[in-house]
Amino acid sequence: xxxxxxxxxxxxxxxxxxxxxxxxxxxxxxxxxxxxxxxxxxxxxxxxxxxxxxxxxxxxxxxxxxxxxxxxxxxxxxxxxxxxxxxxxxxxxxxxxxxxxxxxxxxxxxxxxxxxxxxxxxxxxxxxxxxxxxxxxxxxxxxxxxxxxxxxxxxxxxxxxxxxxxxxxxxxxxxxxxxxxxxxxxxxxxxxxxxxxxxxxxxxxxxxxxxxxxxxxxxxxxxxxxxxxxxxxxxxxxxxxxxxxxxxxxxxxxxxxxxxxxxxxxxxxxxxxxxxxxxxxxxxxxxxxxxxxxxxxxxxxxxxxxxxxxxxxxxxxxxxxxxxxxxxxxxxxxxxxxxxxxxxxxxxxxxxxxxxxxxxxxxxxxxxxxxxxxxxxxxxxxxxxxxxxxxxxxxxxxxxxxxxxxxxxxxxxxxxxxxxxxxxxxxxxxxxxxxxxxxxxxxxxxxxxxxxxxxxxxxxxxxx
Amino acid sequence: xxxxxxxxxxxxxxxxxxxxxxxxxxxxxxxxxxxxxxxxxxxxxxxxxxxxxxxxxxxxxxxxxxxxxxxxxxxxxxxxxxxxxxxxxxxxxxxxxxxxxxxxxxxxxxxxxxxxxxxxxxxxxxxxxxxxxxxxxxxxxxxxxxxxxxxxxxxxxxxxxxxxxxxxxxxxxxxxxxxxxxxxxxxxxxxxxxxxx
Numbered sequence: 001x002x003x004x005x006x007x008x009x010x011x012x013x014x015x016x017x018x019x020x021x022x023x024x025x026x027x028x029x030x031x032x033x034x035x036x037x038x039x040x041x042x043x044x045x046x047x048x049x050x051x052x053x054x055x056x057x058x059x060x061x062x063x064x065x066x067x068x069x070x071x072x073x074x075x076x077x078x079x080x081x082x083x084x085x086x087x088x089x090x091x092x093x094x095x096x097x098x099x100x101x102x103x104x105x106x107x108x109x110x111x112x113x114x115x116x117x118x119x120x121x122x123x124x125x126x127x128x129x130x131x132x133x134x135x136x137x138x139x140x141x142x143x144x145x146x147x148x149x150x151x152x153x154x155x156x157x158x159x160x161x162x163x164x165x166x167x168x169x170x171x172x173x174x175x176x177x178x179x180x181x182x183x184x185x186x187x188x189x190x191x192x193x194x195x196x197x198x199x200x201x202x203x204x205x206x207x208x209x210x211x212x213x214x215x216x217x218x219x220x221x222x223x224x225x226x227x228x229x230x231x232x233x234x235x236x237x238x239x240x241x242x243x244x245x246x247x248x249x250x251x252x253x254x255x256x257x258x259x260x261x262x263x264x265x266x267x268x269x270x271x272x273x274x275x276x277x278x279x280x281x282x283x284x285x286x287x288x289x290x291x292x293x294x295x296x297x298x299x300x301x302x303x304x305x306x307x308x309x310x311x312x313x314x315x316x317x318x319x320x321x322x323x324x325x326x327x328x329x330x331x332x333x334x335x336x337x338x339x340x341x342x343x344x345x346x347x348x349x350x351x352x353x354x355x356x357x358x359x360x361x362x363x364x365x366x367x368x369x370x371x372x373x374x375x376x377x378x379x380x381x382x383x384x385x386x387x388x389x390x391x392x393x394x395x396x397x398x399x400x401x402x403x404x405x406x407x408x409x410x411x412x413x414x415x416x417x418x419x420x421x422x423x424x425x426x427x428x429x430x431x432x433x434x435x436x437x438x439x440x441x442x443x444x445x446x447x448x449x450x451x452x453x454x455x456x457x458x459x460x461x462x463x464x
Numbered sequence: 465x466x467x468x469x470x471x472x473x474x475x476x477x478x479x480x481x482x483x484x485x486x487x488x489x490x491x492x493x494x495x496x497x498x499x500x501x502x503x504x505x506x507x508x509x510x511x512x513x514x515x516x517x518x519x520x521x522x523x524x525x526x527x528x529x530x531x532x533x534x535x536x537x538x539x540x541x542x543x544x545x546x547x548x549x550x551x552x553x554x555x556x557x558x559x560x561x562x563x564x565x566x567x568x569x570x571x572x573x574x575x576x577x578x579x580x581x582x583x584x585x586x587x588x589x590x591x592x593x594x595x596x597x598x599x600x601x602x603x604x605x606x607x608x609x610x611x612x613x614x615x616x617x618x619x620x621x622x623x624x625x626x627x628x629x630x631x632x633x634x635x636x637x638x639x640x641x642x643x644x645x646x647x648x649x650x651x652x653x654x655x656x657x658x659x660x661x
Contacts, residue, residue, distance in 0.1 A: 015655045020630025020647055025655050035549065036470060037497035048642070051652075055661075063495060077495035084497050128548040128572060142572055144550035145499075146579035146641075154645045156652055160628065162571075192482060193542040196571060224647050292482055292545075313481060313541075410491045410547075427548060429488045433509045 004164045005233055006199040007239060008140035009264075013031025013122045020311040021158035027121035029055060029151050030107045031094070033085040034062045034412070035126030039149035040088040048100050049051045050092040051155045057116060058096040060082030062412045066375050066402035071098040073237040074413045092152075104379020105404050108132040108220065108346035112212070115245025119234040119261040124151055129346045129428065131222040134231030135215035136238055137232050139262045141197070141229040162228045163273040165198040166266075168208035171281030175407045176462040178356065179214035180426070180445035182206070182278070184286035184296045192274055192294035195227030198274065201266060202232050206280050212241040213350040220347045221428050224293040226329055233265035287333050287458055288430045295430075299448070305329040324432055325440050326420075328453070333458035336442075340423040340455040341372035343399075343446055345409035348426035349377030351384050357426075358390040361449035363464055366398030367456030373400040373415065375407040395403075399453065424452035460462040465638035468568035468581050471563050471609045473535035476525055479596040483539060485573060489555045502551055503558030526559070530603030538596045539566040542574025553580045562611045565616065567592050578631055581583075581638065583611060585625045591616075611636055 003011070015023040027053075031039075031406045036058070043050070050056060063081050067075035082099075089096040097103040103114055108129055111117050119137035124130060126148040131424040133140035143157065152156055169182055187194070200222050207215065215232050222230030232238075235456035239258055244246045249257040284298030295318065297304060306318035306329065322329065327336065343349070343357050354376060366372045374394045376382040382404050385391055408415040411434075417423055419438030426449050430441040444452065450461045474476040493505045504517065511526050513519040520527040520568075537556070543566045546553060553576045558562070564577065565585045577584045598618065599606055611632060616623045634641065655661075 013649070015651050017650055019634065020628065023648060023651075024647065025652070025659075025661070027661070032609060034494050038499045038550075041498065042642075046643070048646070052661075079498055080496050126548060126550075128546065142548040144548055144553075144572060144576035146576065147548060149543070150642050150645065153642050154648075155644060156648075158641065158645065193545065193568065193570070196542065196568065223546075224571075226542065226570060229564060265620075278623065292484075317481060412491045412494060429484075429486065431484045431546060433490060434486050437490070437509050454658075 001271060002160050002269035003263060004266040004272060005137070005201055005231060006139065006164055006268045008121065009122065010161060013117050013121065013139070013148065015156060018158060022161060024122060024159055025057065025450050026124050026151050026155055026157055028057070028116060030123065030125035031058045032061050032107050033081045035145050036088065036148055037081060037084045038145045039152055042149040043152055048153045050094065050127045050152045053093040055155060056094045056152065057111070058085060059104055059107050059110050060085065060099050061334055062406045062410065064099050064402040064405045065413050066405050066407045066411050066415055068203060068402065073100060074251055078413065102379050104407055105380065106346045106349065109349060109377030111380065112136060112216065112411060113245070113378060115242055115248035118242065118248070118257065119238060119264050124157060128221050128223045131227070131230045132216045132220040132346055134219040134222070134229050135212055136242065137234035137261065139229060139230060139231065142223065149376045151261065162199045163197055164247050165195060165227070165274040165276065166201045166203050166272040167200055168204040168275065168277045169202065169280050170204045170277065171206060171279045172209055173206065173280045175461070176285055176447060177280065177283050178445045178447070179210055179217040181286045182280055183218045184288065184293065184443060185280070185283055186276070187221065187225045187294045188296040189278065190225055192224065192292040193226040194224035194350065195222060198225045198227050200225070200230045202230060207232060211352060212238060213352045216350070217347055221293065221395070224428055234261045243399050263427040272438065284447060285461055287448065289325065289327060290318060290431050291324055291430055291445060293428065294429060295321055298334050299458060303331045305331050335457065337457045338422045338452050339370060340417060340421050341370060341449050342408040342423055342427060343373070344375030344407050345427035346377065347428040348446050349375060349381065351381050354385050354390050354428065355379065357446040357450040358393045358407060360454065360461060361393050361399060362464060364454035366403050370453055370456055371451040372398065373408065375402045375404055376404045378404050408435055424449045424458065465530050465581055465640060467638035468583055468635045471535050472606055472660060474604050474608050475538050475595060476529070476531045477537045477596040477598040477599040478533045478537055479593070480537045481540035482545055485549050485552040486546055486623045488544065489554035494549060494551055499554050499560065502555035503560070506555040506559045532562065535560050536563045536565065536607055536609065538569055538599060539564060540592070541567040543569050548572045548583040550576045553577050553582055553649050557582055559646060565592060565595060578634065578648060580639070581635060583609065583635060585609070585616065585621060585627070586624060587616065587625060591623055
């Protein structure tokens with residue numbers, strides 16, 4: 001029987017069995033300020049060292065200001081956390097890209113754009129959106145702080161093998177329909193926990209229409225379906241993306257690596273435990289209406305009736321969600337006014353996301369009463385956007401242009417929403433209180449977010 | 465790590481699906497740099513009527529005297545979904561929870577529980593529903609969880625649960641997993657040599 005890509009990546013990194021767990025070697029460990037301090041504490045407590053600081057890369061993203069490069073900008077607690085990362089990296093010899101550095105950025109934006117992530121790697125980070133890197137054909141997943149400590153100490157992780165799911169996207173997405181819409185539609189179909197226990201491999205002819213950035217958006221939200229990881233077999237698009245990046249293999253090593261990368265795919269006779277097919281050719285831009293990413297509908301639909309679900313639990317969940325979101329069944333999305341727009345996050349803050357949002361921003365001005373911010377994913381994305389003049393496009397249209405970071409996706413800085421605020425957000429989670437206590441989040445693509453900013457309510461970008 | 469074996473306690477009923485880690489421990493508490501003291505922030509948004517945690521919400525089960533000292537939590541499907549923040553299980557442990565009985569757990573959260581000597585148990589929906597109902601109607605009613613026997617006992621019922629054997633052994637023995645892995649130094653070194661890493 002053939003192997004899936006996940007099987008191959010697992011086998012390649014499998015060192016052996018330790019007390020019933022598979023011991024996997026980790027090729028790249030990404031760390032940031034929020035989930036690492038207690039891990040370093042643990043190391044110090046036991047007098048352990050970081051086994052491979054050279055395979056570990058740190059950046060600052062979650063707790064930082066998007067208005068100032070001062071580590072003190074968001075108060076003493078954030079400052080202490082950031083300075084603790086500086087100290088820990090210095091003590092253990094780990095390269096850190098701090099605020100203000102040309103390489104700094106959201107960990108899942110910075111890593112791939114620097115060429116630190118190569119097909120065939122195992123990549124972990126103390127962040128659930130680590131599956132982002134699977135877009136380059138890696139086995140990448142989020143871990144808790146105890147496992148961060150484990151990886152720092154041993155450069156390995158102990159795992160049980162997950163099941164294999166294949167998602168086949170077919171058809172060419174229509175104009176205005178992008179990767180974000182594809183992954184939201186998938187989560188809507190399989191549910192918020194539909195991927196629990198699985199690694200998802202995304203495949204199908206649709207992928208040939210998607211850039212690596214778009215593929216990262218898809219893999220990024222694998223966790224929102226509950227999946228351990230999401231990955232995509234490398235192809236010419238992947239190789240073209242990686243070639244020439246600062247930390248990508250060079251010269252002869254590049255040629256040899258390309259041969260190895262191209263062997264990274266599921267065998268034709270590989271058997272998946274689960275298969276899901278989605279035809280995206282007729283898909284509309286998606287908007288979430290509830291409090292988990294699976295509660296989603298096309299912009300051309302209306303807020304569903306809780307009773308329209310077959311499953312009693314989904315009905316109950318929809319009722320609760322609509323109460324929290326202050327929405328009524330049957331309402332058209334275009335009749336829902338918004339107060340805030342957030343364009344950013346590890347899901348949608350790459351250059352093509354900003355280009356798509358800017359294309360819409362050129363068509364108007366942020367509506368009265370709406371506060372809209374654009375937060376590039378990294379210093380490099382910011383620089384590129386400014387080279388292209390996108391910052392001026394946004395500012396002219398009434399958007400705020402900020403410094404790179406996680407920002408309002410989770411609001412660990414001062415970019416938070418307040419009770420009753422309603423936000424069109426390009427981030428990944430619409431949980432109760434995610435962006436601020438009592439706030440209401442609708443997940444959309446960058447163009448849809450920009451469209452909502454200008455209209456003051458949700459709007460079908462295909463009509464703009 | 466402190467070994468975990470038998471837990472006898474009354475039970476907190478929190479029978480909802482999809483309680484995510486953002487709810488268990490909101491982001492404003494993630495700036496702490498130690499593992500300690502998160503228990504008072506557990507389920508902050510529903511537990512307190514104000515941001516400063518000075519006005520407890522009397523409707524929240526965690527604030528009700530009958531449940532305050534319980535070590536077992538009952539919940540629904542997909543518990544702990546979302547963020548990988550280990551601060552959520554740290555908050556649960558600091559509150560006093562050592563066993564979570566649910567209809568299902570998110571993967572990262574499940575692993576984080578095991579790393580913190582919290583036992584996650586998946587039981588059939590009807591058993592979980594019955595346990596939650598019992599905890600609501602008789603708040604002091606105890607349940608016994610025995611990890612070595614893999615049983616949950618209450619009244620005259622004895623329910624068997626499954627857990628991978630190595631997870632059970634690690635919890636029972638309070639194994640320092642990192643220390644154990646580091647004993648594999650030679651194998652890790654050999655892998656690095658073989659792959660020229």
